[in-house]
Amino acid sequence: MYTLDDLMPGRLVRLTMxxxxxVFGMLVAGNLPVFAQGxxxxxxxxPYRENTLSKQSDSELWRALKQGRPGLAxxxxxxxxxxxxxxxxxxxxxxxxxxxLIRYGAAGLLAVIGTLSLFFMxxxxxxxxxxxxxxxxxxxxxxxRVVHWGIAVLFLxxxxxxxxxLFGRPVLIPVVGKAAYSALATAxxxxxxxxxxxxxxxxxxxxxxxxxxxxxxxxxxxxxxxAGGMFGGHASSGRYNAGEKAxxxxxxxxxxxxxxxxxxxxxxxxxxxxxxxxxxxxSHVIAALVFIGFALGHIYLxxxxxxxxxEGMIDGEVDENWARTHHDRWFAEIKATKGANRP
Ligand code: HEM
Numbered sequence: 498m499y500t501l502d503d504l505m506p507g508r509l510v511r512l513t514m515x516x517x518x519x520v521f522g523m524l525v526a527g528n529l530p531v532f533a534q535g536x537x538x539x540x541x542x543x544p545y546r547e548n549t550l551s552k553q554s555d556s557e558l559w560r561a562l563k564q565g566r567p568g569l570a571x572x573x574x575x576x577x578x579x580x581x582x583x584x585x586x587x588x589x590x591x592x593x594x595x596x597x598l599i600r601y602g603a604a605g606l607l608a609v610i611g612t613l614s615l616f617f618m619x620x621x622x623x624x625x626x627x628x629x630x631x632x633x634x635x636x637x638x639x640x641x642r643v644v645h646w647g648i649a650v651l652f653l654x655x656x657x658x659x660x661x662x663l664f665g666r667p668v669l670i671p672v673v674g675k676a677a678y679s680a681l682a683t684a685x686x687x688x689x690x691x692x693x694x695x696x697x698x699x700x701x702x703x704x705x706x707x708x709x710x711x712x713x714x715x716x717x718x719x720x721x722x723x724a725g726g727m728f729g730g731h732a733s734s735g736r737y738n739a740g741e742k743a744x745x746x747x748x749x750x751x752x753x754x755x756x757x758x759x760x761x762x763x764x765x766x767x768x769x770x771x772x773x774x775x776x777x778x779x780s781h782v783i784a785a786l787v788f789i790g791f792a793l794g795h796i797y798l799x800x801x802x803x804x805x806x807x808e809g810m811i812d813g814e815v816d817e818n819w820a821r822t823h824h825d826r827w828f829a830e831i832k833a834t835k836g837a838n839r840p
Contacts, residue, residue: 582771594666602664617797622801625804625816626821626822627822634816634831636815638813641707644702645810648703652792665682713742720732734823735826744795754781761773
């Protein structure tokens with residue numbers, strides 16, 4: 498019978514045995530660098546050894562994975578030891594591609610489009626009372642118009658790319674396929690990330706430029722009670738009517754919600770815990786849907802909904818009869834002062 502000594506020189510066998518025993522000893526003690534946390538120094542391994550999951554029962558193991566245990570991860574931030582996030586279940590159910598956020602969001606936007614279309618079919622375009630006078634009156638300065646169209650273009654870019662990301666899976670993939678959607682989604686994400694911060698700056702500019710004239714007054718209550726004259730009668734108004742003021746404040750407040758949640762979502766590692774990020778994601782989507790809904794109403798009224806409104810935001814001037822029809826008090830003020838041409 499062969500012994501090990503027959504196969505290998507005795508000294509080599511003894512050396513091999515010593516190395517094997519040493520490696521085994523280090524493994525048992527948990528000191529091998531590959532299993533250790535951080536640099537592998539004996540001090541940094543101590544917490545890891547205390548918290549290792551290997552000796553725990555199944556229920557302890559699951560509890561540790563869900564509640565977190567310091568030392569389970571190599572990084573040190575809050576929640577890093579939480580391997581399974583049970584708090585995220587509500588969020589995942591809400592956000593999934595056939596979930597309530599997507600379904601009710603789409604239903605809400607379609608309801609807004611349907612209502613505007615119905616209103617247009619029933620009421621048609623709201624005409625200037627008495628027709629055009631051909632006399633012009635200054636309404637918006639160059640600053641007003643540059644700020645307005647700046648934020649309008651940014652908004653359209655963000656709204657379009659945001660909708661692609663929100664409704665892409667259920668709506669676009671079945672139509673364009675996964676490969677094309679992947680390219681579109683990547684481009685949308687990058688456009689969204691690039692123009693989001695510029696939108697925040699433009700929101701500040703909108704606030705500063707348009708705040709004057711957008712504070713509520715008693716005339717606004719009468720305007721609301723007469724539904725803005727939509728169903729007959731004349732509704733008096735200052736420089737902006739109650740509907741426009743509401744739009745201004747919605748744009749500012751919902752825009753702030755969008756901005757704050759957008760910043761959190763852009764820097765998840767630095768700023769957010771998981772719960773905060775989930776809340777940010779949901780409030781970002783809801784705020785965006787509310788913003789888009791109101792914007793559809795604003796765009797409708799500013800373009801096909803009323804005659805003569807758009808020109809004020811394009812060349813800065815409106816017809817005097819348009820001003821009398823929609824903003825009689827403002828028109829009277831302008832006429833009473835000499836600065837009729839100063840917006
Ligand atoms: C492409 C879409 C848009 C069009 C065609 C449009 C058109 C107009 C027009 C014609 C006016 C003048 C209304 C008047 O003379 O009383 C106006 C006013 C205004 N628009 Fe827009 N707009 C658009 C998008 C936006 C967006 C995205 C925002 C905000 C983020 C916005 C905010 C405002 C504000 C604040 C006013 C002044 C009225 C007020 O202060 O309430 N617009 N817009």
